Amino acid sequence: MPKPILEVENLTKRFGDFTALKDLTFEVEPGEVFGFLGPNGAGKSTTIKMLCGVLTPTAGRARALGFDLFTEADQVRQQIGYMSQKFSLLDDLTVGENLAYFGQLYGLEGASLKDAIQERVRELQLKPLVDLLVAGLSTGEKQRVALASSTLHRPKMLFLDEPTSGVDPLRRRLFWEAMDDLVKDGMTILVTTHNLGEADQCDRLAFIMAGELMAYGKPRSLKEEMGRQVLELRTEQFRALQRATQGIHQIISSELMGRGVRLSLAVNSNPDPVLADLRRQGFSFEATAPELPSLEDLFIDLVQQSRQKEGV
Ligand SMILES: Nc1ncnc2c1ncn2[C@@H]1O[C@H](COP(=O)(O)OP(=O)(O)O)[C@@H](O)[C@H]1O
Ligand SMILES: [Mg+2]
Structure with missing residues (x-):
């Protein structure tokens, strides 16, 4: 160094x-x-x-x-x-x-x-x-x-x-x-x-x-240190899909993004069963391949942490 x-x-x-x-x-x-x-x-x-x-x-x-x-x-x-x-x-x-x-x-x-x-x-x-x-x-x-x-x-x-x-x-x-x-x-x-x-x-x-x-x-x-993977589910039923994802325990966070839902899962978890579960519930969507979170994901995370710390 x-x-x-x-x-x-x-x-x-x-x-x-x-x-x-x-x-x-x-x-x-x-x-x-x-x-x-x-x-x-x-x-x-x-x-x-x-x-x-x-x-x-x-x-x-x-x-x-x-x-x-x-x-x-x-x-x-x-x-x-x-x-x-x-x-x-x-x-x-x-x-x-x-x-x-x-x-x-x-x-x-x-x-x-x-x-x-x-x-x-x-x-x-x-x-x-x-x-x-x-x-x-x-x-x-x-x-x-x-x-x-x-x-x-x-x-x-x-x-x-x-x-x-x-x-x-x-x-x-x-x-x-x-x-x-x-x-x-x-x-x-x-x-x-x-x-x-x-x-x-x-x-x-x-x-x-x-x-x-x-x-x-x-x-x-x-x-990488966030220990997560993110993927997007594109669908016309994005609002309903986002509500459905909130009940799934493997999902760390799910947010509406454009006409889709951005999901965040632990880096070592397999997203396939989660997606299969949502399809069984009647949703149809296209899923992107899982990738590293973005700096925006990190930023949102940090803002939420600092709010929790302040008790807001
Ligand atoms: N001269 C000053 N007197 C009192 N508060 C100040 C003064 N300068 C900056 N601050 C406060 O310090 C904080 C940090 O400001 P600043 O360094 O300008 O932030 P940033 O550049 O990241 O937007 C802010 O809350 C700002 O209001
Ligand atoms: Mg400044």
Whole structure:
């Protein structure tokens, strides 16, 4: 195992009496795209802001690239890039002026600043935008400019806070391709999202909910650890079929999905007798082959667990 590029230990943040983040511990390995997943209010932005020095932690430790992020921040600042959820671009400056401004913030000047800007403009296809005011750009354009401005100094570790929220699937895919290019160049990326399709593309994930780490690992391992198989039964009688499945003890959960029912069974149980039982009850349906649960299944499970814990 390579030495982690980022180590976070028992990171905690309280705002007054409210605990926004509780004892968060995880590691990011060099060269990975690490996904930080969780519903709104989970504590994703709070975590990133503490790691990027924008917010002071209440307790806990974090090391990046061999330095303590809270006591030796000056030594690592130049090697970290941060794209905030609100992009923090300057609306009344042009794209070119924004890039120059952020490049200078990260310590670039003269020829190295000019070269860095040219390179980012080329790689992220910003040429037609350079002389336009940021205020008039679309969300997708702002996202590209924000990505460019947070990577001008070629950071080793990049934090992206919901970089693709509010754009269409095509723009989202293009943004992920741009991220892949950065990783090929040797960058490590921590990206927050609440999009499960994006989460599936990450090398590893941390799933947080109400400030607590709920699941942590490779997407495939997390699905396997659920110990389940899922299959869909397609039928016109989906409502009646779903009611019937609720009485069958081998079935862990059954949900309506489109014009069908999504069943979840223990990974080692045989679905055939269950299906035969339903057919004997008079239902006709087509069943898909059993497969691994999805991140959506995991997400629903975790939400239900956390509700049970809170007694909701
Ligand atoms: N400055 C603040 N003061 C008080 N509460 C805050 C502050 N910033 C964030 N919070 C609260 O902390 C929780 C986590 O917020 P945030 O990290 O923004 O979540 P996420 O990015 O996962 O949507 C939320 O309940 C939010 O309302
Ligand atoms: Mg956020």
